[in-house]
Amino acid sequence: MKTVGIIFITAIACILPFLLPGNFYLGIATQILVYGLFAVSVNTLAGYGGMVSLGHAGFLGIAAYAYAVTSGTYGFSPWIAVGAALLIGTAAAAVFGLIALRTSGLSFLMITLALGQIVWGVAFRYTDLTNGDNGISLGRASVISADPLTLYYVCLAVLALVMVLLAAFIRSPLGAAIKGVRDQPRRMSTLGYNTWAIRYVAYLVSGFVATVSGILYVQIFQFISPHALSLTVSSEAVLMVIAGGIGTLFGPLLGAGVVVLLKNVASAYTDRWPTLLGCIFLFIIIAMPEGLLPGSKRILAGMIGSFRKGAAPSASLQPTSRAR
Amino acid sequence: MFWITGLFNSLAFAAVLFLLAAGFSLIFGLMRVANLTHGAFFMLGGYLATSAIGAGFWIAIVAAGAGCALLGGLVQHLLVQRLAGRELAQVLGTLGLSFIVADQCLLIWSGDPISLAPPAFLQGAARLGMFAFPLYRLFLIVVAAFVAIALWLVVERTTLGAKIRAAVDDREMARATGIPVSRLFTVVFCLGSALAGIGGALAAPVLSVYPGLDTEMLPLALLVVILGGIGSLAGALIGSVLIGIIYTFGQILLPDLSYVILFLPMVIVLAVRPEGLLGRQAA
Numbered sequence: 001m002k003t004v005g006i007i008f009i010t011a012i013a014c015i016l017p018f019l020l021p022g023n024f025y026l027g028i029a030t031q032i033l034v035y036g037l038f039a040v041s042v043n044t045l046a047g048y049g050g051m052v053s054l055g056h057a058g059f060l061g062i063a064a065y066a067y068a069v070t071s072g073t074y075g076f077s078p079w080i081a082v083g084a085a086l087l088i089g090t091a092a093a094a095v096f097g098l099i100a101l102r103t104s105g106l107s108f109l110m111i112t113l114a115l116g117q118i119v120w121g122v123a124f125r126y127t128d129l130t131n132g133d134n135g136i137s138l139g140r141a142s143v144i145s146a147d148p149l150t151l152y153y154v155c156l157a158v159l160a161l162v163m164v165l166l167a168a169f170i171r172s173p174l175g176a177a178i179k180g181v182r183d184q185p186r187r188m189s190t191l192g193y194n195t196w197a198i199r200y201v202a203y204l205v206s207g208f209v210a211t212v213s214g215i216l217y218v219q220i221f222q223f224i225s226p227h228a229l230s231l232t233v234s235s236e237a238v239l240m241v242i243a244g245g246i247g248t249l250f251g252p253l254l255g256a257g258v259v260v261l262l263k264n265v266a267s268a269y270t271d272r273w274p275t276l277l278g279c280i281f282l283f284i285i286i287a288m289p290e291g292l293l294p295g296s297k298r299i300l301a302g303m304i305g306s307f308r309k310g311a312a313p314s315a316s317l318q319p320t321s322r323a324r
Numbered sequence: 325m326f327w328i329t330g331l332f333n334s335l336a337f338a339a340v341l342f343l344l345a346a347g348f349s350l351i352f353g354l355m356r357v358a359n360l361t362h363g364a365f366f367m368l369g370g371y372l373a374t375s376a377i378g379a380g381f382w383i384a385i386v387a388a389g390a391g392c393a394l395l396g397g398l399v400q401h402l403l404v405q406r407l408a409g410r411e412l413a414q415v416l417g418t419l420g421l422s423f424i425v426a427d428q429c430l431l432i433w434s435g436d437p438i439s440l441a442p443p444a445f446l447q448g449a450a451r452l453g454m455f456a457f458p459l460y461r462l463f464l465i466v467v468a469a470f471v472a473i474a475l476w477l478v479v480e481r482t483t484l485g486a487k488i489r490a491a492v493d494d495r496e497m498a499r500a501t502g503i504p505v506s507r508l509f510t511v512v513f514c515l516g517s518a519l520a521g522i523g524g525a526l527a528a529p530v531l532s533v534y535p536g537l538d539t540e541m542l543p544l545a546l547l548v549v550i551l552g553g554i555g556s557l558a559g560a561l562i563g564s565v566l567i568g569i570i571y572t573f574g575q576i577l578l579p580d581l582s583y584v585i586l587f588l589p590m591v592i593v594l595a596v597r598p599e600g601l602l603g604r605q606a607a
Binding site for chain 1: 360407420423424426427539580586590594
């Protein structure tokens with residue numbers, strides 16, 4: 001059943017460009033793939049590792065800037081720039097992980113937020129390298145492809161590859177250990193597992209995936225500015241993860257679809273995206289903390305149930321124990 | 325000369341940081357709620373003060389504090405309390421709220437920086453030999469010191485403080501002995517938010533108020549709290565001075581990299597004492 005669903009969705013994704021009416025919609029679909037990949041990276045850490053990061057846009061940004069500077073400013077070929085960005089982004093994750101993993105829980109969240117904002121501050125202030133608030137624009141020659149259709153399939157292929165690898169990783173003994181450390185750190189430690197190292201691996205994998213999404217980001221927009229690594233972007237990714245269902249493989253992609261579509265629709269009518277974003281945050285957290293799909297199912301089931309019984313519904317907003 | 329002036333400016337900035345971080349630390353230490361709306365309250369306080377300045381400087385400061393206290397109380401009552409026991413939901417809820425507050429500030433006060441004139445008697449500078457210290461910055465340092473002492477007295481020396489500490493240590497037991505825990509937490513939240521608002525208002529003559537001030541100050545406050553030790557008032561004080569000095573000198577000496585230098589204290593302190601300088605060992 002599940003396999004059929006995955007095959008069906010993959011097939012839809014493959015023929016989607018020919019179903020869409022134009023390049024504008026194709027661009028949005030590509031954005032969903034890239035932000036989806038970014039949300040997947042946040043979910044790797046938050047969902048499986050139990051560590052919510054509010055600074056992940058920093059990795060997206062470091063990778064995108066590394067690419068833009070190597071390829072745009074210094075004129076290296078796109079593939080060398082990809083290599084440089086992968087290297088620098090992952091190295092940044094390795095360093096940040098050493099700092100952030102000194103703490104856990106809420107302190108971890110606070111420190112990742114601070115780290116992310118430090119990266120933002122560098123992108124904003126270090127104008128010699130980053131061109132400050134104006135950002136760096138790349139010409140057509142500086143990216144792998146400027147053709148929307150090619151970009152869509154490149155992003156789709158990268159996303160599919162990462163998903164397959166991640167699924168295998170989560171099922172591997174190491175993936176099981178990561179979930180074990182999330183749920184029962186003390187027991188895992190007693191059993192002889194090196195909980196710190198396991199968390200660090202989760203952090204590295206997550207940072208690497210975020211780096212990949214950053215490289216794709218700069219391909220599709222051909223532009224990078226400090227706004228791409230603001231706290232808002234990190235928070236949007238966390239929202240995608242929660243909306244789609246934290247700790248599920250495909251949930252973040254669904255969440256990314258919902259958030260990117262909402263953002264694009266809303267931008268046609270209002271400048272007040274942050275307000276709307278905040279309202280969606282509050283709605284999801286209060287009404288559907290387990291995610292849109294299970295949340296809607298539960299509320300629908302509750303409504304049908306109360307309709308059958310003819311009794312007043314007793315809203316079963318059970319707080320989940322996911323807070324830990 | 326350079327070092328003395330720089331140090332003085334660092335302390336003035338540290339005073340602002342302390343007002344901001346103390347409120348955050350108070351709420352976090354007592355309630356285990358990381359209130360990410362705190363930075364937005366700081367900015368809102370600044371904006372409220374610029375709007376109320378017509379009624380006089382002191383009224384403007386009080387208005388900023390009262391406005392943020394009221395809002396903070398509402399946040400605690402309507403959001404945080406409802407999500408009791410769900411730490412992550414509380415954090416993300418206040419984060420969502422911070423976007424709303426910041427965006428509404430942008431809507432109301434527009435995107436241009438607004439500065440605030442200090443009151444007449446605080447303009448000018450105090451001269452000490454060859455040094456000139458702006459009076460207003462001196463005033464900031466005095467206010468922060470006063471707030472630090474007052475907070476310490478309230479928490480450690482009053483019945484209210486004793487009740488709050490009891491509620492933190494064992495919520496159920498405190499309830500059983502008749503302490504109105506929920507109301508106490510609302511008081512704490514109001515107090516913490518008021519400190520953020522007052523901090524923003526007092527900082528307005530120095531920093532001015534502009535969109536993005538919230539996300540600029542919040543990480544600094546988080547760093548202060550993490551470095552100083554969570555829930556420790558003295559830790560917040562030391563952390564503020566530390567970050568104030570490093571940030572101010574960083575901006576003078578290496579303007580491009582003033583943010584990167586913030587890594588330095590973070591790396592050193594976390595390497596040696598992950599619980600912060602004056603933090604208690606995590607349970």
